[in-house]
Amino acid sequence: MQHNLKKINSELNPNVSVDCVIFGFDLEQLTVLLIDRGEISSAFGPRLALPGNLIYDNENLDMAANRVLAELTGLKNIYLEQVRAFGDPDRIHKEADREWLKSIRAEPEARVITVAYYTLVPMSDYIPQAASFAKNADWVPVNLIKELAFDHYEILQAAKDKLKQKIKIQPIGFNLLPEKFTLSQLHRLYESILEKPLDKRNFRRKIQKLDILTSLREKQRGVPHKPSSLYEFNEEKYQELTQTGFDNFGF
Amino acid sequence: MQHNLKKINSELNPNVSVDCVIFGFDLEQLTVLLIDRGEISSAFGPRLALPGNLIYDNENLDMAANRVLAELTGLKNIYLEQVRAFGDPDRIHKEADREWLKSIRAEPEARVITVAYYTLVPMSDYIPQAASFAKNADWVPVNLIKELAFDHYEILQAAKDKLKQKIKIQPIGFNLLPEKFTLSQLHRLYESILEKPLDKRNFRRKIQKLDILTSLREKQRGVPHKPSSLYEFNEEKYQELTQTGFDNFGF
DNA sequence: ATAGCTTTGTGTCAATTTTACACTATCCAA
DNA sequence: TTGGATAGTGTAAAATTGACACAAAGCTAT
Incomplete structure:
Protein backbone atom coordinates (compact mmCIF):
# COMPACT_ATOMS: atom_id res chain seq x y z
CA MET A 1 0.00 0.00 0.00
CA LYS A 168 -38.98 39.83 1.35
CA ILE A 169 -37.80 38.91 -2.09
CA GLN A 170 -39.52 35.64 -2.83
CA PRO A 171 -42.81 34.15 -1.71
CA ILE A 172 -41.06 31.17 -0.18
CA GLY A 173 -43.23 31.01 2.89
CA PHE A 174 -45.70 28.85 1.06
CA ASN A 175 -43.37 25.90 1.29
CA LEU A 176 -44.11 25.77 4.96
CA LEU A 177 -47.84 25.41 4.74
CA PRO A 178 -50.08 22.44 4.01
CA GLU A 179 -51.69 22.33 0.57
CA LYS A 180 -54.80 24.07 1.72
CA PHE A 181 -54.36 26.93 4.09
CA THR A 182 -56.03 30.09 5.25
CA LEU A 183 -54.86 33.63 4.84
CA SER A 184 -54.65 33.95 8.59
CA GLN A 185 -52.22 31.07 8.73
CA LEU A 186 -50.12 32.66 6.06
CA HIS A 187 -50.32 35.89 7.98
CA ARG A 188 -49.12 34.29 11.18
CA LEU A 189 -46.35 32.61 9.24
CA TYR A 190 -45.05 35.90 7.94
CA GLU A 191 -45.28 37.43 11.36
CA SER A 192 -43.32 34.66 12.97
CA ILE A 193 -40.61 34.72 10.33
CA LEU A 194 -40.28 38.48 10.42
CA GLU A 195 -40.77 38.58 14.16
CA LYS A 196 -43.01 41.59 14.01
CA PRO A 197 -46.72 42.23 13.72
CA LEU A 198 -48.17 42.97 10.31
CA ASP A 199 -51.42 44.78 9.74
CA LYS A 200 -54.03 42.24 8.76
CA ARG A 201 -55.74 44.16 6.04
CA ASN A 202 -52.59 45.45 4.49
CA PHE A 203 -51.08 42.01 4.54
CA ARG A 204 -54.05 40.45 2.80
CA ARG A 205 -54.13 43.14 0.17
CA LYS A 206 -50.47 42.70 -0.59
CA ILE A 207 -50.66 38.96 -0.82
CA GLN A 208 -53.73 39.02 -3.02
CA LYS A 209 -52.03 41.40 -5.39
CA LEU A 210 -49.30 38.86 -5.96
CA ASP A 211 -51.95 36.77 -7.60
CA ILE A 212 -50.46 33.46 -6.63
CA LEU A 213 -53.34 32.19 -4.54
CA THR A 214 -56.31 30.22 -5.74
CA SER A 215 -59.34 30.63 -3.56
CA LEU A 216 -61.03 27.29 -3.02
CA ARG A 217 -64.76 27.00 -2.62
CA GLU A 218 -64.14 25.45 0.71
CA LYS A 219 -64.10 26.62 4.28
CA GLN A 220 -62.62 25.53 7.55
CA ARG A 221 -64.86 23.20 9.51
CA GLY A 222 -65.28 22.74 13.22
CA VAL A 223 -63.61 25.89 14.37
CA PRO A 224 -65.32 27.79 17.19
CA HIS A 225 -65.52 31.00 15.22
CA LYS A 226 -66.23 32.21 11.76
CA PRO A 227 -64.57 29.72 9.46
CA SER A 228 -62.07 31.10 7.02
CA SER A 229 -61.90 30.10 3.41
CA LEU A 230 -59.12 27.90 2.23
CA TYR A 231 -56.62 28.77 -0.41
CA GLU A 232 -54.26 26.88 -2.58
CA PHE A 233 -50.98 28.00 -3.82
CA ASN A 234 -51.01 28.57 -7.58
CA GLU A 235 -47.79 27.00 -8.72
CA GLU A 236 -48.03 28.28 -12.27
CA LYS A 237 -48.28 31.92 -11.30
CA TYR A 238 -45.62 31.38 -8.70
CA GLN A 239 -43.20 30.13 -11.30
CA GLU A 240 -43.86 33.16 -13.48
CA LEU A 241 -43.22 35.36 -10.53
CA THR A 242 -39.90 33.89 -9.54
CA GLN A 243 -38.82 33.89 -13.20
CA THR A 244 -39.46 37.54 -13.84
CA GLY A 245 -38.24 38.22 -10.33
CA PHE A 246 -39.81 40.87 -8.19
CA ASP A 247 -37.59 43.19 -6.36
CA ASN A 248 -39.73 44.35 -3.64
CA PHE A 249 -42.09 42.55 -1.43
CA GLY A 250 -41.19 44.57 1.56
CA PHE A 251 -43.07 44.18 4.79
CA MET B 1 7.37 10.97 16.89
CA LYS B 168 -30.23 47.93 -1.68
CA ILE B 169 -30.22 47.50 2.05
CA GLN B 170 -27.20 49.43 3.18
CA PRO B 171 -25.37 52.43 1.81
CA ILE B 172 -22.15 50.51 1.45
CA GLY B 173 -21.23 52.00 -1.89
CA PHE B 174 -19.54 54.86 -0.15
CA ASN B 175 -16.65 52.64 0.85
CA LEU B 176 -15.60 52.61 -2.76
CA LEU B 177 -15.23 56.33 -3.21
CA PRO B 178 -12.50 58.75 -2.24
CA GLU B 179 -13.22 61.01 0.71
CA LYS B 180 -14.56 63.78 -1.42
CA PHE B 181 -16.74 62.79 -4.30
CA THR B 182 -19.46 64.10 -6.53
CA LEU B 183 -23.03 62.92 -6.79
CA SER B 184 -22.38 61.93 -10.38
CA GLN B 185 -19.62 59.61 -9.30
CA LEU B 186 -21.89 58.05 -6.73
CA HIS B 187 -24.53 57.77 -9.40
CA ARG B 188 -22.21 55.96 -11.77
CA LEU B 189 -21.14 53.70 -8.94
CA TYR B 190 -24.68 52.60 -8.25
CA GLU B 191 -25.31 52.07 -11.92
CA SER B 192 -22.28 49.90 -12.34
CA ILE B 193 -23.05 47.81 -9.30
CA LEU B 194 -26.67 47.35 -10.22
CA GLU B 195 -25.84 47.03 -13.91
CA LYS B 196 -28.71 49.19 -14.98
CA PRO B 197 -29.31 52.86 -15.66
CA LEU B 198 -30.84 54.98 -12.93
CA ASP B 199 -32.64 58.22 -13.55
CA LYS B 200 -30.35 61.03 -12.55
CA ARG B 201 -32.87 63.22 -10.81
CA ASN B 202 -34.59 60.42 -9.01
CA PHE B 203 -31.29 59.03 -7.87
CA ARG B 204 -30.18 62.33 -6.44
CA ARG B 205 -33.45 62.85 -4.70
CA LYS B 206 -33.27 59.46 -3.08
CA ILE B 207 -29.70 59.81 -1.93
CA GLN B 208 -30.26 63.25 -0.51
CA LYS B 209 -33.19 62.03 1.49
CA LEU B 210 -30.94 59.53 3.26
CA ASP B 211 -29.27 62.53 4.78
CA ILE B 212 -25.85 60.96 5.01
CA LEU B 213 -24.04 63.40 2.77
CA THR B 214 -22.36 66.59 3.79
CA SER B 215 -22.15 69.10 1.02
CA LEU B 216 -18.76 70.74 0.99
CA ARG B 217 -18.29 74.35 -0.05
CA GLU B 218 -15.95 73.10 -2.69
CA LYS B 219 -16.20 72.31 -6.35
CA GLN B 220 -14.32 70.23 -8.86
CA ARG B 221 -11.50 72.10 -10.57
CA GLY B 222 -10.09 71.80 -14.03
CA VAL B 223 -12.88 69.85 -15.61
CA PRO B 224 -13.95 70.93 -19.10
CA HIS B 225 -17.55 71.41 -18.08
CA LYS B 226 -19.62 72.75 -15.25
CA PRO B 227 -17.82 71.67 -12.10
CA SER B 228 -19.85 69.68 -9.66
CA SER B 229 -19.80 70.24 -5.96
CA LEU B 230 -18.05 67.81 -3.74
CA TYR B 231 -19.61 65.86 -0.95
CA GLU B 232 -18.38 64.06 2.05
CA PHE B 233 -19.83 61.07 3.62
CA ASN B 234 -21.37 61.84 7.03
CA GLU B 235 -20.18 58.97 9.16
CA GLU B 236 -22.32 59.90 12.14
CA LYS B 237 -25.58 59.81 10.25
CA TYR B 238 -24.45 56.69 8.46
CA GLN B 239 -23.92 54.89 11.74
CA GLU B 240 -27.38 55.87 12.92
CA LEU B 241 -28.80 54.58 9.71
CA THR B 242 -27.18 51.17 9.84
CA GLN B 243 -28.09 50.86 13.49
CA THR B 244 -31.77 51.52 13.11
CA GLY B 245 -31.57 49.65 9.86
CA PHE B 246 -33.58 50.73 6.88
CA ASP B 247 -35.45 48.13 5.04
CA ASN B 248 -35.87 49.64 1.73
CA PHE B 249 -33.52 51.47 -0.43
CA GLY B 250 -34.77 49.91 -3.56
CA PHE B 251 -33.56 51.03 -6.93
C1' DA C 1 -14.20 86.85 -27.51
C1' DT C 2 -17.14 83.78 -28.81
C1' DA C 3 -19.07 79.48 -30.31
C1' DG C 4 -19.38 74.89 -29.24
C1' DC C 5 -18.85 70.94 -26.33
C1' DT C 6 -19.69 68.68 -22.05
C1' DT C 7 -21.63 67.74 -17.76
C1' DT C 8 -24.18 69.70 -13.66
C1' DG C 9 -28.17 70.69 -11.33
C1' DT C 10 -32.92 71.39 -10.74
C1' DG C 11 -39.00 70.69 -10.26
C1' DT C 12 -43.43 68.96 -11.21
C1' DC C 13 -47.15 66.10 -12.02
C1' DA C 14 -49.51 61.65 -12.32
C1' DA C 15 -49.62 57.10 -10.76
C1' DT C 16 -48.71 53.91 -7.35
C1' DT C 17 -47.90 52.34 -2.85
C1' DT C 18 -48.07 52.61 1.99
C1' DT C 19 -50.07 53.33 6.33
C1' DA C 20 -53.45 53.65 9.80
C1' DC C 21 -57.68 52.36 11.34
C1' DA C 22 -63.02 49.78 13.14
C1' DC C 23 -66.94 47.29 12.51
C1' DT C 24 -69.95 43.44 10.94
C1' DA C 25 -70.38 38.40 9.87
C1' DT C 26 -70.09 33.65 11.16
C1' DC C 27 -69.30 29.81 13.75
C1' DC C 28 -69.12 27.13 18.30
C1' DA C 29 -70.05 26.45 23.15
C1' DA C 30 -72.25 27.23 27.30
C1' DT D 1 -79.70 33.07 23.13
C1' DT D 2 -75.73 34.94 24.48
C1' DG D 3 -70.83 35.41 24.61
C1' DG D 4 -66.42 34.48 22.80
C1' DA D 5 -63.49 34.08 19.02
C1' DT D 6 -61.70 34.99 14.56
C1' DA D 7 -62.72 36.23 9.49
C1' DG D 8 -63.32 39.53 6.31
C1' DT D 9 -63.74 44.01 4.38
C1' DG D 10 -62.70 49.81 2.49
C1' DT D 11 -61.05 54.34 2.61
C1' DA D 12 -58.57 58.48 2.93
C1' DA D 13 -54.17 60.84 3.73
C1' DA D 14 -49.34 60.59 3.10
C1' DA D 15 -45.34 59.03 0.94
C1' DT D 16 -42.95 57.28 -2.85
C1' DT D 17 -41.96 56.41 -7.55
C1' DG D 18 -41.29 57.27 -12.37
C1' DA D 19 -41.07 60.00 -16.36
C1' DC D 20 -39.39 63.93 -18.33
C1' DA D 21 -36.36 68.96 -20.39
C1' DC D 22 -33.70 72.92 -20.07
C1' DA D 23 -30.62 76.55 -18.23
C1' DA D 24 -25.91 77.18 -15.99
C1' DA D 25 -20.94 76.75 -15.80
C1' DG D 26 -16.58 75.59 -17.14
C1' DC D 27 -13.13 74.39 -20.75
C1' DT D 28 -11.28 74.40 -25.66
C1' DA D 29 -10.53 75.66 -30.15
C1' DT D 30 -10.95 79.15 -33.32
Missing part, protein backbone atom coordinates in the same frame (compact mmCIF):
# COMPACT_ATOMS: atom_id res chain seq x y z
CA GLN A 2 1.28 3.37 -1.01
CA HIS A 3 1.70 6.68 0.59
CA ASN A 4 -1.83 7.86 1.01
CA LEU A 5 -1.80 11.57 0.42
CA LYS A 6 -4.37 11.40 -2.28
CA LYS A 7 -7.56 10.47 -0.59
CA ILE A 8 -9.68 7.62 -1.71
CA ASN A 9 -13.10 8.52 -3.01
CA SER A 10 -15.95 8.00 -0.62
CA GLU A 11 -13.77 8.72 2.37
CA LEU A 12 -15.05 11.12 4.97
CA ASN A 13 -13.30 14.45 4.97
CA PRO A 14 -12.45 15.12 8.61
CA ASN A 15 -12.30 18.87 8.11
CA VAL A 16 -15.61 19.77 6.54
CA SER A 17 -19.16 19.17 7.66
CA VAL A 18 -22.60 20.36 6.71
CA ASP A 19 -25.43 21.32 9.04
CA CYS A 20 -29.05 21.73 8.08
CA VAL A 21 -31.54 24.17 9.48
CA ILE A 22 -34.92 22.75 8.56
CA PHE A 23 -37.72 25.17 9.26
CA GLY A 24 -41.31 24.12 9.74
CA PHE A 25 -44.44 25.93 10.80
CA ASP A 26 -47.00 24.43 13.15
CA LEU A 27 -49.61 27.00 12.14
CA GLU A 28 -48.74 28.95 15.24
CA GLN A 29 -45.04 29.50 15.16
CA LEU A 30 -41.82 28.78 13.37
CA THR A 31 -40.18 25.49 14.29
CA VAL A 32 -36.93 23.80 13.48
CA LEU A 33 -35.96 20.17 13.23
CA LEU A 34 -33.41 19.15 15.85
CA ILE A 35 -31.59 15.98 16.74
CA ASP A 36 -31.65 14.78 20.31
CA ARG A 37 -28.15 13.58 21.10
CA GLY A 38 -29.34 11.73 24.16
CA GLU A 39 -27.85 11.01 27.53
CA ILE A 40 -24.24 11.08 26.47
CA SER A 41 -24.28 14.81 26.30
CA SER A 42 -27.05 15.72 28.65
CA ALA A 43 -24.89 15.72 31.73
CA PHE A 44 -22.76 18.49 30.28
CA GLY A 45 -24.90 20.66 28.12
CA PRO A 46 -27.50 20.92 25.44
CA ARG A 47 -28.81 17.68 24.07
CA LEU A 48 -30.14 19.26 20.94
CA ALA A 49 -28.24 19.83 17.71
CA LEU A 50 -28.90 20.58 14.10
CA PRO A 51 -28.80 17.59 11.80
CA GLY A 52 -25.34 17.55 10.32
CA ASN A 53 -22.28 15.48 9.62
CA LEU A 54 -18.96 15.31 7.82
CA ILE A 55 -18.94 15.36 4.05
CA TYR A 56 -17.40 12.75 1.79
CA ASP A 57 -14.40 13.74 -0.23
CA ASN A 58 -16.09 13.15 -3.53
CA GLU A 59 -19.41 14.88 -3.05
CA ASN A 60 -20.18 18.51 -3.43
CA LEU A 61 -21.56 20.50 -0.56
CA ASP A 62 -25.13 20.71 -1.77
CA MET A 63 -25.27 16.97 -2.27
CA ALA A 64 -23.70 16.38 1.11
CA ALA A 65 -26.34 18.50 2.82
CA ASN A 66 -29.01 16.54 1.06
CA ARG A 67 -27.51 13.20 1.94
CA VAL A 68 -26.97 14.06 5.57
CA LEU A 69 -30.49 15.34 5.87
CA ALA A 70 -31.86 12.17 4.35
CA GLU A 71 -29.75 9.98 6.60
CA LEU A 72 -30.82 11.75 9.74
CA THR A 73 -34.43 12.49 9.00
CA GLY A 74 -35.51 10.64 5.88
CA LEU A 75 -36.30 13.91 4.11
CA LYS A 76 -35.32 13.48 0.48
CA ASN A 77 -34.78 15.71 -2.52
CA ILE A 78 -35.16 18.87 -0.57
CA TYR A 79 -33.82 22.05 -2.07
CA LEU A 80 -31.42 23.44 0.49
CA GLU A 81 -30.01 26.91 0.30
CA GLN A 82 -26.65 27.70 1.73
CA VAL A 83 -26.44 30.05 4.67
CA ARG A 84 -22.70 30.34 4.92
CA ALA A 85 -19.63 28.63 6.30
CA PHE A 86 -18.79 28.69 10.00
CA GLY A 87 -15.17 28.16 10.78
CA ASP A 88 -14.13 29.27 14.20
CA PRO A 89 -11.41 26.80 15.26
CA ASP A 90 -12.94 27.01 18.70
CA ARG A 91 -16.46 26.31 17.59
CA ILE A 92 -16.40 22.94 19.30
CA HIS A 93 -15.38 23.90 22.76
CA LYS A 94 -18.07 22.55 25.03
CA GLU A 95 -17.11 19.45 26.93
CA ALA A 96 -20.30 17.66 26.01
CA ASP A 97 -19.64 18.25 22.35
CA ARG A 98 -16.16 16.79 22.53
CA GLU A 99 -17.41 13.73 24.35
CA TRP A 100 -20.11 13.21 21.82
CA LEU A 101 -17.77 13.51 18.89
CA LYS A 102 -15.45 10.92 20.40
CA SER A 103 -18.33 8.50 20.30
CA ILE A 104 -19.05 8.97 16.63
CA ARG A 105 -15.99 10.18 14.79
CA ALA A 106 -12.65 8.78 13.77
CA GLU A 107 -10.81 12.04 14.29
CA PRO A 108 -12.76 13.81 16.98
CA GLU A 109 -10.12 16.45 17.47
CA ALA A 110 -9.79 17.51 13.87
CA ARG A 111 -10.59 21.10 13.13
CA VAL A 112 -13.93 21.22 11.39
CA ILE A 113 -15.46 23.97 9.41
CA THR A 114 -19.09 23.54 8.66
CA VAL A 115 -21.27 24.79 5.88
CA ALA A 116 -24.82 25.56 6.95
CA TYR A 117 -27.88 25.10 4.79
CA TYR A 118 -31.50 25.92 5.38
CA THR A 119 -34.81 25.09 3.87
CA LEU A 120 -38.52 25.16 4.56
CA VAL A 121 -40.70 22.10 4.63
CA PRO A 122 -44.28 21.41 5.59
CA MET A 123 -44.17 19.82 9.02
CA SER A 124 -46.26 16.96 7.68
CA ASP A 125 -43.26 15.86 5.63
CA TYR A 126 -41.54 14.69 8.76
CA ILE A 127 -43.41 13.00 11.54
CA PRO A 128 -41.12 11.89 14.35
CA GLN A 129 -42.92 8.75 15.47
CA ALA A 130 -43.10 7.41 11.93
CA ALA A 131 -39.43 7.80 11.19
CA SER A 132 -37.86 4.71 12.66
CA PHE A 133 -34.44 5.36 11.24
CA ALA A 134 -34.44 8.92 12.45
CA LYS A 135 -32.12 9.48 15.32
CA ASN A 136 -34.64 11.16 17.56
CA ALA A 137 -35.25 14.17 15.44
CA ASP A 138 -38.12 16.39 16.40
CA TRP A 139 -39.61 19.76 15.72
CA VAL A 140 -38.91 22.47 18.26
CA PRO A 141 -40.43 25.96 18.25
CA VAL A 142 -37.67 28.39 17.38
CA ASN A 143 -38.69 30.76 20.15
CA LEU A 144 -38.08 28.18 22.82
CA ILE A 145 -34.54 27.44 21.79
CA LYS A 146 -32.04 28.99 24.13
CA GLU A 147 -28.96 26.94 23.44
CA LEU A 148 -27.77 24.22 21.12
CA ALA A 149 -24.74 22.02 20.69
CA PHE A 150 -21.53 23.41 19.17
CA ASP A 151 -22.17 26.76 17.54
CA HIS A 152 -25.52 25.63 16.28
CA TYR A 153 -27.37 28.39 18.03
CA GLU A 154 -25.38 30.91 16.08
CA ILE A 155 -26.04 29.01 12.90
CA LEU A 156 -29.73 29.00 13.62
CA GLN A 157 -29.73 32.75 14.07
CA ALA A 158 -27.90 33.21 10.79
CA ALA A 159 -30.41 30.98 9.04
CA LYS A 160 -33.27 32.96 10.52
CA ASP A 161 -31.75 36.17 9.27
CA LYS A 162 -31.30 34.73 5.84
CA LEU A 163 -34.89 33.59 5.84
CA LYS A 164 -36.07 37.04 6.85
CA GLN A 165 -34.25 38.55 3.94
CA LYS A 166 -35.38 35.96 1.51
CA ILE A 167 -39.05 36.20 2.32
CA GLN B 2 3.83 9.92 17.42
CA HIS B 3 0.92 9.14 15.27
CA ASN B 4 -0.04 12.50 13.92
CA LEU B 5 -3.80 12.53 13.69
CA LYS B 6 -4.11 15.60 15.79
CA LYS B 7 -2.81 18.41 13.70
CA ILE B 8 -0.24 20.81 15.01
CA ASN B 9 -1.32 24.39 15.33
CA SER B 10 -0.19 26.72 12.59
CA GLU B 11 -0.26 23.96 10.02
CA LEU B 12 -1.99 24.60 6.73
CA ASN B 13 -5.27 22.81 6.36
CA PRO B 14 -5.12 21.16 2.93
CA ASN B 15 -8.88 21.06 2.61
CA VAL B 16 -10.03 24.59 3.18
CA SER B 17 -9.09 27.83 1.48
CA VAL B 18 -10.40 31.37 1.36
CA ASP B 19 -10.72 33.60 -1.69
CA CYS B 20 -11.24 37.33 -1.64
CA VAL B 21 -13.24 39.41 -4.05
CA ILE B 22 -11.99 42.94 -3.58
CA PHE B 23 -14.10 45.46 -5.40
CA GLY B 24 -12.90 48.89 -6.33
CA PHE B 25 -14.32 51.70 -8.42
CA ASP B 26 -12.23 53.74 -10.83
CA LEU B 27 -14.90 56.45 -11.01
CA GLU B 28 -16.06 54.90 -14.24
CA GLN B 29 -16.73 51.28 -13.55
CA LEU B 30 -16.54 48.52 -10.99
CA THR B 31 -13.17 46.80 -10.76
CA VAL B 32 -11.80 43.84 -8.90
CA LEU B 33 -8.35 43.02 -7.61
CA LEU B 34 -6.83 39.99 -9.33
CA ILE B 35 -3.57 38.11 -9.05
CA ASP B 36 -1.59 37.41 -12.17
CA ARG B 37 -0.33 33.85 -11.89
CA GLY B 38 2.21 34.42 -14.60
CA GLU B 39 3.66 32.27 -17.32
CA ILE B 40 3.24 28.95 -15.58
CA SER B 41 -0.43 28.92 -16.27
CA SER B 42 -0.70 31.10 -19.32
CA ALA B 43 -0.03 28.31 -21.77
CA PHE B 44 -3.10 26.45 -20.58
CA GLY B 45 -5.66 28.97 -19.51
CA PRO B 46 -6.45 32.09 -17.56
CA ARG B 47 -3.59 33.75 -15.82
CA LEU B 48 -5.81 35.67 -13.50
CA ALA B 49 -7.18 34.51 -10.17
CA LEU B 50 -8.73 35.93 -7.06
CA PRO B 51 -6.36 36.40 -4.15
CA GLY B 52 -6.76 33.32 -2.01
CA ASN B 53 -4.98 30.53 -0.22
CA LEU B 54 -5.31 27.69 2.24
CA ILE B 55 -6.19 28.48 5.81
CA TYR B 56 -4.22 27.54 8.88
CA ASP B 57 -5.71 25.03 11.23
CA ASN B 58 -5.82 27.42 14.13
CA GLU B 59 -7.30 30.52 12.54
CA ASN B 60 -10.93 31.26 11.93
CA LEU B 61 -12.18 31.92 8.44
CA ASP B 62 -12.57 35.66 8.78
CA MET B 63 -9.06 35.99 10.07
CA ALA B 64 -7.75 33.75 7.34
CA ALA B 65 -9.36 35.90 4.69
CA ASN B 66 -7.78 38.94 6.22
CA ARG B 67 -4.36 37.35 6.48
CA VAL B 68 -4.40 36.04 2.93
CA LEU B 69 -5.51 39.38 1.62
CA ALA B 70 -2.74 41.13 3.50
CA GLU B 71 -0.14 38.64 2.30
CA LEU B 72 -1.11 38.97 -1.32
CA THR B 73 -1.92 42.63 -1.54
CA GLY B 74 -0.83 44.39 1.62
CA LEU B 75 -4.38 45.47 2.39
CA LYS B 76 -4.82 45.28 6.14
CA ASN B 77 -7.69 45.35 8.59
CA ILE B 78 -10.32 45.23 5.92
CA TYR B 79 -13.80 44.15 6.92
CA LEU B 80 -14.60 41.24 4.66
CA GLU B 81 -18.07 39.83 4.34
CA GLN B 82 -18.58 36.20 3.52
CA VAL B 83 -20.19 35.31 0.23
CA ARG B 84 -20.52 31.58 0.73
CA ALA B 85 -18.59 28.34 0.51
CA PHE B 86 -17.83 26.72 -2.82
CA GLY B 87 -17.27 23.02 -2.64
CA ASP B 88 -17.62 21.20 -5.89
CA PRO B 89 -15.05 18.38 -5.74
CA ASP B 90 -14.42 19.11 -9.40
CA ARG B 91 -13.89 22.81 -8.98
CA ILE B 92 -10.23 22.50 -9.84
CA HIS B 93 -10.39 20.74 -13.14
CA LYS B 94 -8.48 22.92 -15.56
CA GLU B 95 -5.06 21.61 -16.47
CA ALA B 96 -3.43 24.96 -15.87
CA ASP B 97 -4.87 25.11 -12.38
CA ARG B 98 -3.52 21.69 -11.47
CA GLU B 99 -0.09 22.58 -12.77
CA TRP B 100 -0.06 25.77 -10.83
CA LEU B 101 -1.08 24.11 -7.62
CA LYS B 102 1.72 21.59 -7.96
CA SER B 103 4.13 24.47 -7.96
CA ILE B 104 2.87 25.96 -4.75
CA ARG B 105 1.19 23.33 -2.60
CA ALA B 106 2.22 20.36 -0.57
CA GLU B 107 -0.89 18.37 -1.40
CA PRO B 108 -1.96 19.67 -4.77
CA GLU B 109 -4.49 16.91 -5.27
CA ALA B 110 -6.33 17.36 -2.01
CA ARG B 111 -9.99 18.22 -2.29
CA VAL B 112 -10.39 21.88 -1.40
CA ILE B 113 -13.48 23.71 -0.47
CA THR B 114 -13.14 27.44 -0.46
CA VAL B 115 -14.92 30.15 1.43
CA ALA B 116 -15.34 33.33 -0.53
CA TYR B 117 -15.32 36.81 0.95
CA TYR B 118 -15.89 40.19 -0.57
CA THR B 119 -15.36 43.78 0.34
CA LEU B 120 -15.20 47.25 -1.10
CA VAL B 121 -12.15 49.45 -0.89
CA PRO B 122 -11.18 52.77 -2.39
CA MET B 123 -8.83 52.00 -5.23
CA SER B 124 -6.33 54.37 -3.75
CA ASP B 125 -5.80 51.89 -0.92
CA TYR B 126 -3.96 49.59 -3.26
CA ILE B 127 -1.63 50.88 -5.89
CA PRO B 128 0.06 48.08 -7.82
CA GLN B 129 3.42 49.67 -8.51
CA ALA B 130 3.90 50.64 -4.91
CA ALA B 131 3.25 47.18 -3.52
CA SER B 132 6.56 45.47 -3.86
CA PHE B 133 5.55 42.38 -1.98
CA ALA B 134 2.34 42.00 -3.94
CA LYS B 135 2.45 39.10 -6.32
CA ASN B 136 1.37 41.04 -9.34
CA ALA B 137 -2.04 42.00 -8.17
CA ASP B 138 -3.91 44.55 -10.22
CA TRP B 139 -7.30 46.08 -10.66
CA VAL B 140 -9.35 44.79 -13.55
CA PRO B 141 -12.70 46.18 -14.66
CA VAL B 142 -15.33 43.61 -13.83
CA ASN B 143 -16.94 43.95 -17.24
CA LEU B 144 -13.83 42.83 -19.04
CA ILE B 145 -13.45 39.61 -17.13
CA LYS B 146 -14.47 36.63 -19.18
CA GLU B 147 -12.74 33.82 -17.37
CA LEU B 148 -10.66 33.20 -14.30
CA ALA B 149 -8.71 30.39 -12.73
CA PHE B 150 -10.51 27.54 -10.93
CA ASP B 151 -14.14 28.43 -10.30
CA HIS B 152 -13.23 32.01 -9.56
CA TYR B 153 -15.45 33.36 -12.27
CA GLU B 154 -18.42 31.78 -10.57
CA ILE B 155 -17.27 33.16 -7.25
CA LEU B 156 -16.99 36.61 -8.73
CA GLN B 157 -20.53 36.41 -10.03
CA ALA B 158 -21.80 35.31 -6.63
CA ALA B 159 -19.99 38.20 -4.99
CA LYS B 160 -21.48 40.62 -7.49
CA ASP B 161 -24.95 39.31 -6.74
CA LYS B 162 -24.38 39.65 -3.04
CA LEU B 163 -23.18 43.19 -3.55
CA LYS B 164 -26.26 44.02 -5.59
CA GLN B 165 -28.48 42.80 -2.81
CA LYS B 166 -26.51 44.52 -0.13
CA ILE B 167 -26.47 47.90 -1.73
